Amino acid sequence: MGDTANTWLKPDFDIEQVLANLQTLDRVHLLRGGNGFSSAKLLNHGIPPVRMVDGPSGCRGTVIYNGTRANCFPCAVGIGSSFDLGLVKDMAKQLAREAHAKSSHILLGPTLNIIRSPLAGRGFELFSEDPLLVGKMGATYIKSLQEEGVANEQEFNKHTAETVVSDRALREIYLEPFRIAVREGDPWSTMMSYSKIHGVHGCDSKFLIDDVLRKEWGYGGTVISDWYGTHSTSRSIEAGMDLEMPGPSIWRTDAQVLSHLEANMIDKKAIEKCVRNMLKLVKRAIQSKIPFEGPEVALDTPEIRALLRRAAANAVVLLKNDLQVLPIGNNKHRKTPSKIAVFGHNAGQHFSSGGGAASVPLETFSNSPLSGIQAAAQEISAEVTYSLGTVAYQYVPVADRYLSVPSRDGVSGVARIEFWSEQPHDEWKTTKGNIVIEKPSDHDMISPTARCFMHDGVPDHIGKDGHYVRFTSSFIPDQDGDWRIGLASIDRANLFVDGQLVIGYDDNLKDGTMFFHFCHEERSCVLHNLKKGQKYQVELRCWDTTKLHSLPVKMPAGFSIGLVRELDPQGAIDEAVALAQTSDECIVMVGLNKEYESEGYDRQTMRLPGTSDKLVEAILAVRPDAIIITQSGMAVEMPWAEKAATILHAFYGGTSLGDGLADVLFGRVNPSAKLPMTFPKRIEGSSSYPHFAHLSPSHKQVVYAEDIYVGYRLLDRSPERIRFPFGHGLSYTTFAYSDLVIEAASEFGQFTVKFSIKNQGSLFGAESAQVYIRPLSSALPRPYKELKGFTKVFLTPHSSAQAKVNLDRSAFAYWDDREDGGSWIAEQGEYEVIVGASSLDLRLKAMVTLDRTEIWRGL
Numbered sequence: 001m002g003d004t005a006n007t008w009l010k011p012d013f014d015i016e017q018v019l020a021n022l023q024t025l026d027r028v029h030l031l032r033g034g035n036g037f038s039s040a041k042l043l044n045h046g047i048p049p050v051r052m053v054d055g056p057s058g059c060r061g062t063v064i065y066n067g068t069r070a071n072c073f074p075c076a077v078g079i080g081s082s083f084d085l086g087l088v089k090d091m092a093k094q095l096a097r098e099a100h101a102k103s104s105h106i107l108l109g110p111t112l113n114i115i116r117s118p119l120a121g122r123g124f125e126l127f128s129e130d131p132l133l134v135g136k137m138g139a140t141y142i143k144s145l146q147e148e149g150v151a152n153e154q155e156f157n158k159h160t161a162e163t164v165v166s167d168r169a170l171r172e173i174y175l176e177p178f179r180i181a182v183r184e185g186d187p188w189s190t191m192m193s194y195s196k197i198h199g200v201h202g203c204d205s206k207f208l209i210d211d212v213l214r215k216e217w218g219y220g221g222t223v224i225s226d227w228y229g230t231h232s233t234s235r236s237i238e239a240g241m242d243l244e245m246p247g248p249s250i251w252r253t254d255a256q257v258l259s260h261l262e263a264n265m266i267d268k269k270a271i272e273k274c275v276r277n278m279l280k281l282v283k284r285a286i287q288s289k290i291p292f293e294g295p296e297v298a299l300d301t302p303e304i305r306a307l308l309r310r311a312a313a314n315a316v317v318l319l320k321n322d323l324q325v326l327p328i329g330n331n332k333h334r335k336t337p338s339k340i341a342v343f344g345h346n347a348g349q350h351f352s353s354g355g356g357a358a359s360v361p362l363e364t365f366s367n368s369p370l371s372g373i374q375a376a377a378q379e380i381s382a383e384v385t386y387s388l389g390t391v392a393y394q395y396v397p398v399a400d401r402y403l404s405v406p407s408r409d410g411v412s413g414v415a416r417i418e419f420w421s422e423q424p425h426d427e428w429k430t431t432k433g434n435i436v437i438e439k440p441s442d443h444d445m446i447s448p449t450a451r452c453f454m455h456d457g458v459p460d461h462i463g464k465d466g467h468y469v470r471f472t473s474s475f476i477p478d479q480d481g482d483w484r485i486g487l488a489s490i491d492r493a494n495l496f497v498d499g500q501l502v503i504g505y506d507d508n509l510k511d512g513t514m515f516f517h518f519c520h521e522e523r524s525c526v527l528h529n530l531k532k533g534q535k536y537q538v539e540l541r542c543w544d545t546t547k548l549h550s551l552p553v554k555m556p557a558g559f560s561i562g563l564v565r566e567l568d569p570q571g572a573i574d575e576a577v578a579l580a581q582t583s584d585e586c587i588v589m590v591g592l593n594k595e596y597e598s599e600g601y602d603r604q605t606m607r608l609p610g611t612s613d614k615l616v617e618a619i620l621a622v623r624p625d626a627i628i629i630t631q632s633g634m635a636v637e638m639p640w641a642e643k644a645a646t647i648l649h650a651f652y653g654g655t656s657l658g659d660g661l662a663d664v665l666f667g668r669v670n671p672s673a674k675l676p677m678t679f680p681k682r683i684e685g686s687s688s689y690p691h692f693a694h695l696s697p698s699h700k701q702v703v704y705a706e707d708i709y710v711g712y713r714l715l716d717r718s719p720e721r722i723r724f725p726f727g728h729g730l731s732y733t734t735f736a737y738s739d740l741v742i743e744a745a746s747e748f749g750q751f752t753v754k755f756s757i758k759n760q761g762s763l764f765g766a767e768s769a770q771v772y773i774r775p776l777s778s779a780l781p782r783p784y785k786e787l788k789g790f791t792k793v794f795l796t797p798h799s800s801a802q803a804k805v806n807l808d809r810s811a812f813a814y815w816d817d818r819e820d821g822g823s824w825i826a827e828q829g830e831y832e833v834i835v836g837a838s839s840l841d842l843r844l845k846a847m848v849t850l851d852r853t854e855i856w857r858g859l
Contacts, residue, residue, distance in 0.1 A: 009046040011287045015279045018045065019272065027275045028257045031237065033247030036456070036553075037062040039278065040247065041292075048292040050285045052245070055152075056109020056125065056141070057353060057654060058360035059098035061296045065361065066448060066457035069298040070098065071308055071655050072352045072360040076110060077633055078315030078651030080127035080137055080676035081729070083768035084792050087314055088137055089144040094307055096148030103294030105285040106151040106189060108357070112138045112177040115634070115677045116710060117692040121602040124354035124633025124652055128676035129711035129726065130787050131173050135180025142185030149288030151188035151281065162196035165704040167822055168780075170197070171815035172708050175212065182217050183859040188284055189222040192241060194229045195702075202226075203244075204235040214240060216858050222281040228552060233257060234265040242274040300364040305656060310669075312653035312660020318671040318730040322645040325625050327667025327732055328585055329380040337584030340382050342370055343389040343576045343615065346631045347589035349397065353652045354633050356516075356599025362448055363655045369589055369629075372658030376666040385583070388567060389576035389619075392609040394595035395514060395522050396486030396562025399450045403473040403538065403563075413446040415473035415538075419458070419466030419556055428468060429492075429506070429543055433499035442466055450561040453515050455553045466556040467491070467544030475536045475563065482566040486524035488514045490558035491545040497527060498537050515558050516600045518551060526566050569611045573618050586623045587665070588616055591631030591650075602693040606637045606683040616640050627665070635679040635686075638723060649675070667732065672766035672792070674729030674838065678711045678722055685721030687714040712839040713783035719840060727770050727787075727838035733761030733797070737769070737843035742833055748854055749809025749826055755835055755844055757803050759795035766794045771805045772839070773812060774832040782814055785834060807833075809854060816855075828853045 009018065022030075026042055034040035038049035053059055058072040073079070073091050082088075099107050111122070115129040127137040142152045165174065181187060190213065192202035202208060203225045213219045223242045230236055230244040233251045244252045260266045285292075318326070324333040328340070350366045353359040370386055377384045403414040418441040423429075425437050443462045452471070454463065475497070477483060487495045487503045495503040502525050509520035530536065542557045580586045590612035596603060607613070608630075619626045620643045630636055631650045641647065648671075653660050663669040680686045683695075690696065691705040706714060712726035719725070739756040753771055771789035775782055789805035813826040828850050835844040 007046070008048040008286060008292065009282070011283070013283060013286075015276060015283060018047075018279060019276055021045065022275065024258070024261070025254060027271055028252065028254055030275050030278045031243060031257070031271065032249035032252040033243065033245040036246045038247070039243060039281075047282055048286065050106060050281055051104045051292070052106040052108055053099065053102060053104040054357045055095065055107040056111060057358055059095050059102055059104065059107060060360045060362075061102045061104070063296070063456045065453050065455065066445070067362060068102065068296040069300075069362045069364045070360050071299065071304060071364050073308065074311050074315035074654045074657070075124040075353055075358070075633055075652040076127045077115070077124050077676060078653060079311070080133060081317055081651060081673040082314040083133070083674055083676075083790055084314060085136065085140045087311060088140045090307060091311055092141045092144035093148055094304060096145050096150040098299055099150040100148070100290055101299050102296040103291045104150070105288060105290050107145060108191070109152060110138050110141045111358075112181060114174055114177070114710060116704070116706075117686055117688040118606050118635040118680065118683060119603040119693050120634060121597055122354070122356065122358070122599050124597050125358045129678065130676070131176035132180070132787050133676055133790065134177035135184075138177055138181040139184035142181055142187045146186075146188060149290065151284060162199060162701045163704065164701050165197070166707050167817040168815045169704055169707045171817075171822065173710055179217060179859060182213075182219055187221055189224055189281060190219070191224050191226055192229060194226055201229075201231045203230045203241045204232050204239050206239040209240040218859065220280070222277045234260045237266050237274060238270050240270070240273060242277045298364055308654055308656035309659045309663065312656045313663045313669040313671075314660075314673055315651045315653045316661055316664045316671055317649045317673040317675055318664070319647040319649055319724055319728070320641075320645060321730055321732075323625050325585070325627060325646045326665065328665055329382075330667055336380055337382050339583045340373070340377050340384045340585045340587065341579045341583035342373055342384060342386045342587045342589070343580070343619065344589040344612075345388060345390060345392045346591045346593070346629075347373075347587070348386060348388065349593070350657070351591075351593040351631060351652060352654050352657050353594060354597040355594030358599070359594055360655075365655060367656050367658035369650075369658045369661050372660070372662035373587065373665065375659065376662040376668070380666070385579060387572075387576045387579050388565070389572055389588070390569070390590065390611040390615040391564060391567055392590065392612050393564065393593070394609070395488060395560065396484055396524050397564050399475070399485075399561050399563035402475050402477065403450055404476070405446065405473055408446055411446045413448045414450055415447045415471050416444060417447050417452070418444040418470045419462050420468040421465040423468055423543070428541055429494070431494060431501040431504065433496035433501060433539060437470075447471070452560070453558050454555045455558070458556060462556055464554045467548060469542040469557040471538075471540040471559070471561070473538045475538050477530045477532055477534065477565075479565055480532045481530065483527045483530050484524050484564050484566045485527055486522050486562035487540070488512055488519045488522040488560045489542060490515065490518050490520070490551075490555070491542050491548050493540055493542040493559060495561070496539040502527065513601050514560060518558060519560070524562070573611065573615050576615060577618050577622055580619050580623045580626065586619060586626040587629065588619050588626055589629040589631060589650075590616060591636065592633070597633045603634070604694060606635065608636050613639060616644070620644055629661070635677070635723070637682060641723060670732045670763050670765045671729065672731060672768065674727050674768050675724055676726070678715050678726045678839075679724040680715065680721055681723045685715070687711055709783060713786065716839050717784060722840070725838050725840040727768070727836065728841070729768070729838075731765045731767070733759055733763045733765040735765070735767040735795075735837070736760055737835060737837070740835060740844040740846050742846050742848055744848070748852070749807070749812055749850065751807045751833075751848055753789065753805045753807060753833055753835070755803055756800050757793050757795065758800040759797060762797045764794075764796055766792055767837070768792045769803050770836050770838070771807070772834040772836060772842075773807075774834060775812070775827070776830045776832065778814070778827060780814060780816065785839075787839075812850060823855050823857050825853065825855050826850060
């Protein structure tokens with residue numbers, strides 16, 4: 001049902017009047033989700049359902065499997081590497097337009113957590129290891145999104161174990177991005193985490209929600225749980241957690257809330273406060289003029305593609321260019337190539353994002369690095385040859401690019417899927433292929449993918465009852481040879497190729513990690529001697545199991561079919577080396593993907609998977625001038641870094657990642673991104689080691705043993721542990737810093753830092769300058785220096801500009817937790833103001849003095 005002009009409350013409705021007219025049960029209904037992505041609606045009171053969609057890098061819509069296509073921007077850490085608040089603003093405004101197109105009122109993002117470790121599975125969703133950079137990026141994102149009438153949700157520290165963190169580190173590092181975002185962005189809604197802080201789940205935490213967020217920071221928006229993140233009835237309501245998501249409710253059913261009210265476990269005034277905050281959100285949604293329960297439409301225009309491409313280029317960091325190999329073509333140091341060789345699994349695939357809720361399952365278009373390089377090479381009349389060299393995967397890569405079925409009613413896709421509520425054939429569960437099924441299916445559809453997580457995208461009655469599912473498609477290899485096929489599934493199944501059983505998936509099934517650990521472990525096998533261009537028939541038959549009934553959501557099935565050419569590891573490397581020796585330029589792209597970096601689990605190692613390092617070493621042995629590109633969300637080991645003269649790091653670049661990367665490689669864009677976190681040489685050199693994930697001594701608690709010394713705050717004192725420092729990133733031009741001047745304002749702690757930056761080269765470029773503060777003395781230990789400001793300056797060749805960064809009292813403060821629950825303190829004394837191109841490349845210094853001490857709480 002779409003909304004009509006007279007269905008809902010008027011935009012200027014009186015919240016207190018509506019609240020007064022709501023009976024107790026009506027109020028209870030507003031405190032829980034109406035469905036998977038909407039709040040509850042009360043038709044008799046004209047209260048509409050507020051729709052929410054996953055972000056932060058895309059606006060993918062409410063249907064994840066077989067839903068509406070969407071654009072994916074670079075992952076948050078890639079956007080963080082831009083140090084460009086203007087880009088964040090443009091990205092957020094476009095996401096707001098996409099939210100309008102999908103009739104959505106709330107975008108679930110950004111995530112304002114801190115990068116603690118390179119092993120963080122969801123690290124790609126986070127902007128930085130530094131709270132100021134995270135806070136400024138988040139505040140700009142929030143403000144820009146809400147200017148277009150779309151609310152955001154930000155997340156409090158998202159972990160699943162109990163978080164043990166000092167009050168000082170909690171305030172200075174982990175709550176600081178939220179404080180900045182509340183002060184500068186004024187978010188309309190905030191999401192609480194799964195984690196325990198001080199032994200209490202986020203949704204039950206009166207300290208976080210009421211003491212800090214409401215009272216200390218003066219927050220007046222709506223507080224929402226993460227999905228299935230509520231763990232109580234009375235405690236969460238008393239703490240001020242307004243809305244339990246998703247629906248149907250687990251904890252806030254009529255019976256539970258009413259019984260808790262009767263037992264005086266919940267104060268009616270607590271419910272009233274929560275309902276009032278929900279009505280604030282409803283009012284903002286009505287005022288946005290975004291329709292309720294409206295259609296979901298994909299947006300794809302040349303202007304959007306240009307923005308996606310610009311964002312992708314800004315998520316590529318030039319780490320080394322010692323031989324000035326880059327840019328390719330139009331390079332005075334190197335002749336224009338006629339033959340370019342490209343190697344690596346990541347080059348040929350479209351890895352636009354990490355995995356989980358932050359990814360976009362169906363993008364508007366696909367743009368691999370190889371396709372971007374091929375298009376750019378064509379403009380300089382260069383031939384591109386691709387050799388895989390190595391395959392790096394945790395699951396056999398999804399088979400979409402090799403599968404097809406005839407289109408039907410204008411719908412094209414990779415497979416036909418049929419559903420039956422009852423077993424349609426006596427031999428369904430047997431190992432016999434090509435059985436003829438005469439019973440009509442209860443539902444059938446064309447699927448856009450072979451990765452089918454069917455918690456949505458099928459009719460409700462099919463999701464509950466259609467547990468006999470058949471997947472059929474045609475597989476056409478693009479190369480002769482052996483191919484590996486893989487299957488991961490939630491339920492039992494048999495997989496056939498040309499009528500022959502190739503994978504039995506019905507006994508001795510072990511737990512797996514795909515689909516948030518719902519799937520059993522993947523099984524795979526090799527199909528031998530396949531012929532390029534020949535058509536092979538693929539059939540999967542699934543059937544009902546008890547596991548499908550034990551999940552928190554109902555679905556008919558969930559499975560993934562993968563296909564990849566099987567390689568002889570050494571033979572593939574030898575083939576790559578031979579090609580490298582006969583090419584003018586070599587590009588090697590290795591890295592991770594959404595199966596290694598994802599919501600639901602953390603990485604086990606910083607090392608690149610498979611034979612990636614061996615491939616890089618082998619190519620560098622014959623071509624020391626090879627261009628090495630790593631792609632990942634978090635840092636990876638680079639044991640060959642000292643041998644490589646040219647290194648780029650490409651964060652997950654979104655839908656247009658291939659063209660954006662090619663723009664940097666071929667000099668259409670002068671790189672200006674800088675690392676928003678420190679790249680240690682090895683995991684043992686990271687600031688959180690060994691107190692993270694599987695390395696931690698305790699698996700019931702997450703102990704933040706590094707305390708306030710996160711990332712560069714610790715590692716800059718031991719540069720031998722660092723591969724590349726925080727804030728590092730090169731350009732095809734060079735920048736000179738000079739003329740540092742600091743002007744004091746009349747208000748305590750306010751200073752304006754001014755300095756000149758000159759572009760010394762012949763190319764247009766941009767430089768992200770960083771301002772650090774170092775106290776010369778302090779009553780409590782502090783990091784040697786901390787980032788307290790940054791600015792990005794865009795300069796034409798040989799031009800100069802004055803950069804300006806404003807500081808306030810927060811730039812000099814730390815959290816003093818010695819008495820009275822703690823407070824911010826900016827101590828009287830001298831402070832060094834340091835301007836740098838990175839945390840270790842420090843260019844200018846000057847002193848300022850605070851003439852008195854000031855103590856405060858709040859924003």
